Amino acid sequence: MIETRKIKIIMLVLVAIVTVIAGIQLYQHRHYDVPIVAGPGVTKVGKLSDYHAGIKGTIADTDVFFMEGEEEGGSMLVICNTHSNEIVAGLTAFMIVENAVVEKGRLIVIPQFNNSGGRNTRSGDGYPLYFDIDTPWGSKTFRMGNRDASPLDQWPDPDVYVHYPEGQLLSYMDVRNTNRTWPGRPDGPLMEQVCFAAMELIRNESIDATIDVHGAETMFPVTNCVVAPDKSMRIATMTALTVKSREGFDFHVEPSPAGMRGLSHREIGDYSDSMPFLLEAPLPFLDQPTGPKTMDLLLTGKDPFLLSLSEKGMLFVPYDEEGWPIERRAGQHTSVILELMSQMGRQYPEKEMIVTGIPKYSDVVENGIGYYLTDPSTVDSSRIYYQ
């Protein structure tokens, strides 16, 4: 009896120690803020809750950066970190916000769309909590988040998520996935309210084009592509053809399936006048048959198992010993965003946008992402925002 009691006490102590150590690490990750510098083109910084008061004061609220030109033209919204484990999206947002200058039209960027997901991690998958990007002024540390919002912020999950308003049955966890909860509703679960707020932004600001930036597995066919519904298809096709020929990277168009609900590339187009586009760049880290999920794999995309699968023709993207460096992925996104702007102006002259400062694919590959990040210690504190 005494022996059993001793064992139980030792176990209680050990479990408490492990829980506290892990808890501290997760607490620090959730509360670690990454500074973003409002670059020379940023004219205003608002909050997503400005468009729906229901998320005000919650962890779901997030910054919205406005870059407005002196001349009227088209308007574009770029949404990043819908899925915060697809880190290329957040890095693309940082490069745009810290460098872009708009001469004509309006460019609006949300760097951390699912803020709760950006402060979450994937339990049991061994994700790194942080990753570092080298810059000319030192190393900058970013949080690595998760695909879904944290259950700490939206709980409990239903057995089956019934999409609003279409009623389609989706996986239970998709109720926390801000690429399944579009178009949202003002009194729904928190992530539906986030999407509703973004829909209100799109409708109230008369956004012409909305781009949702992502990354996807190399074994998944919807990667290295732009996903577009019928209303965006012409611009998407011309963009894909142009970047392939001019910039030299492989890229294609995927049609947005009308029967699959809740996705940004479907619902934004159906519930507003905006033309939606969803960008995917290869993200080997997310593939299942890889080695350890390390920061190195996250940034270089090099993995011997994927290389072997590539030789057997089982990947949907070109893959060699070089892997898929983060610079190539981020550069693809910036170039495609710039080309979408250009094609929108060609097809609808009244929606023309003139934007400078955003690096193209070849620039990012040559100089690295860190080259386009600003040292927060060199700017006035009023220009720094924490994501």
Add this chain to the structure above:
Amino acid sequence: MPIVMILYYIISISLLGLLTWNFMREKESVTDMLLYLIVAIPFILRVLRVK
């Protein structure tokens, strides 16, 4: 707080009570003891509303 959330918290407390009771009653299997403790962690955090 909506009624459904109150019910969920009551369910969490009940399950935590069951796990604690099983842990205290278990006399032989060390593996089961450990299992009860590990399974109890999310319920403790939820009931205490630790974020």
